[in-house]
Amino acid sequence: MTDKHIVLQADAVTKSYVRGKSAGSRFDAVKDANLVLEAGKLTEIIGHSGSGKTTLLNMAAGLLTPTSGKILLDGTDLYRLSDKELSKLRNEKIGVVPQGQTALSVLTVLENVLLPFSLYRKDVPAYAVKEAKELLSSVGLEKLTDSMPSELSGGELRRMSIVRAMIMKPQVLMADEPTGDLDKENTAIVLKMLRDAADQGTAVLLVTHEADAGKYADQICQMEEGKLSWKAV
Numbered sequence: 001m002t003d004k005h006i007v008l009q010a011d012a013v014t015k016s017y018v019r020g021k022s023a024g025s026r027f028d029a030v031k032d033a034n035l036v037l038e039a040g041k042l043t044e045i046i047g048h049s050g051s052g053k054t055t056l057l058n059m060a061a062g063l064l065t066p067t068s069g070k071i072l073l074d075g076t077d078l079y080r081l082s083d084k085e086l087s088k089l090r091n092e093k094i095g096v097v098p099q100g101q102t103a104l105s106v107l108t109v110l111e112n113v114l115l116p117f118s119l120y121r122k123d124v125p126a127y128a129v130k131e132a133k134e135l136l137s138s139v140g141l142e143k144l145t146d147s148m149p150s151e152l153s154g155g156e157l158r159r160m161s162i163v164r165a166m167i168m169k170p171q172v173l174m175a176d177e178p179t180g181d182l183d184k185e186n187t188a189i190v191l192k193m194l195r196d197a198a199d200q201g202t203a204v205l206l207v208t209h210e211a212d213a214g215k216y217a218d219q220i221c222q223m224e225e226g227k228l229s230w231k232a233v
């Protein structure tokens, strides 16, 4: 790909918090971070626990309003949209795999994956069901479509949540430490899913504290005490 297509851009984003009760203990969880996510590229953010990775990902995903700075998705300034417009745009264009387990326990695997559809439509279209089943099969979950999340292993659950994040064919896919609690085999499967999504044209952001994910990345950034810096791959 010669033309670079910037899908998402974080422009000097800062998130300040007040720690404890005294207003004097203000600190920046993320400070003036600049981030560019391109179509077809996998960008990785590495950094220690508490360095600000999740805070930045949540701001980039439209889930957490920055104290200052902008997030532009295809030129649209996310935090200038109304709540309703932002939710709709997030639903259509941004897939998020949050840290930890987020499956809805009362829904089957297939229903969990179709949630992004059922949120905004009365009936889930047949093509979406077909697509969901195909995606689940492609990551070895074909036999588990009607299972409940409690019957799945950690690796299977994570694969399910990545499929859910991908079901709307988002322009951006963001995963927050998706392999932190997985064994080697599942780690490799999950990283390959993210790499494949990038190869199919998605702008992928992978947040991790594991260095071994580096071989899947097109660009690597490091977060240290809220400051993001670029590293050569």
Ligand SMILES: Nc1ncnc2c1ncn2[C@@H]1O[C@H](COP(=O)(O)OP(=O)(O)O)[C@@H](O)[C@H]1O
Pocket (backbone or CB within 6 Å): 017, 018, 019, 029, 047, 048, 049, 050, 051, 052, 053, 054, 055, 056
């Ligand atoms: N809602 C909050 N209020 C106050 N401090 C917070 C809040 N969320 C995160 N923090 C702090 O911001 C820093 C960065 O947190 P986080 O982004 O979760 O780090 P990471 O994902 O790299 O582990 C931590 O020091 C954390 O305690």
Ligand SMILES: [Mg+2]
Pocket (backbone or CB within 6 Å): 050, 053, 054, 055, 099, 176
């Ligand atoms: Mg985190």
